Amino acid sequence: MTEPRVVLRLDEAVDLGHAWMQALADVRGIRVLFIKGPALHRHGLRDERVSADVDLLVEPVRFAEFCQAVLEVGWTTRPGNFISHRTTLHSETFLREGWPCDLDVHGFFPGFLAPPADVFDALWARRVRMEFAHVECDVPDRVGGALILALHSLRGASIQARHADELEQLTRVVLTEDERIQVADLALATGCAATLASVLPRLGVPVEAPVAELASRGLREWRERVDSGSHGAYFWMLALRRAPWWEKPAVLWRAFWPSGAELRVAHPEIDGTLRSAMRARWARWVHGVTSAPKAMHAIFSNRRRR
Incomplete structure (x- = not known):
């Protein structure tokens, strides 16, 4: 007789994911902090909502070790593509069959x-320490959570209403004088x-x-990402800028014509027919062309601000 399958609700999976990864980190002696997610509304920094994934920040020197440990306990790396491998350097995303949320592991x-x-x-x-699924987990305090939420929301506020909200x-949020x-x-x-x-002056923190x-390259790239909306053509322009000269033609070609596998990662609705693939490519081209002016403006305006 087949055992009945247990289906986890998303909120249950998020809580259990916190507990599971904290236990894994503790066994390995690796320091981790659970960022964003339920801790933010428990701190009173945003309205309560169910998170779509579990985010954690790992001490950088042990980031690769922790990612390997996640793979060893049955998670798999979410498939990436040509552009994500060149522009998403701060995190790895993992999934598990039957588990309704992803795990995003950040090195920075x-x-x-x-x-x-x-x-x-x-x-x-x-x-x-906050309790998730009866396990005490390490999270940033209210002050640290406020900075993380501000950075995360600011990065996508120009194109996503939820981030702007x-x-x-x-x-x-009313901060005490000591918190400011x-x-x-x-x-x-x-x-x-x-x-x-x-953002900080709006929190009463000049x-x-x-x-x-102020003079750093990191600040210039951050401003580019925020001003561009952190999506679309901007990431291809960033990859082109970072690539050595001999890889630039490959970047340009893949921007125009991704492989079938890469196209399916971005468009899982493709049903295997030529017609659906071409519709996806057309949507990609339209998105790239329409997002390009904003990306170019973000890059060149911030270059002048140096």
């Missing part, structure tokens, strides 16, 4: 311009005073970014 978090190890240590020093919710001082100190320690220059941060 975009928008923090200080060295990743320094950022992790600064957040780790302020960590608090969450950023607006955050700016309405701590936000300023942590922003300076983690290198996000410049990347959050448009802080002057260091000159080195």
Whole structure:
């Protein structure tokens, strides 16, 4: 007789995912912090909603080791493509059959311009414990969570209403005087005073970014990502800029004509027919052409700001 299949609800899977990965990290002696997700509404930083995945930040020096440990307990790497391998350098995404949410493992978090190890240590020093599925898990405190939410929401606010709404919710949060001082100190320690220059004053935290941060390449690329909406043609322009000269023709060709496997990753609705593949390619070309002007403006306007 076949055993009945147990179907997890998304909220159950998220809680269990926290507990599972904390246990895995503890066994290996690896420091991890669960970022975004349910901790944010428990801190009172955004409205409650069910997360679509489990996000965690791993101490950078052991990032590869933790990813290998995740694979060893039955998770698999989500298929990437030509462009993601060249532009998504901060995280790996894992999935598991029958599990309704992904696992996003971060080695660093975009928008923090200080060295990743320094950022992790600064957040780790302020960590608090929260219970998920009866397991105590390490998460950033309210101050650290506010900075992470601000960076995450700002990056996609220009094209996603949810991110814009969450950023607006955050700016309405009432911080105590002590919390405002701590936000300023942590922003300076983690290198996000410049990347959050448009947000921190709205939190009642006026802080002057260091000159080195203002002049950094990291800040220029961050501003490009925010201004471009962090989608579409921008990532191909970024990949083209980063590629050595001998790889640039390949980048241009793959931007125009991705392989069938890559096309199916981006368009899982393709049914295997030539007609559906061409519809997907046409949609891709239209999206690329329409997003290109905004991406180009973001790149060239921020180059002039250097």
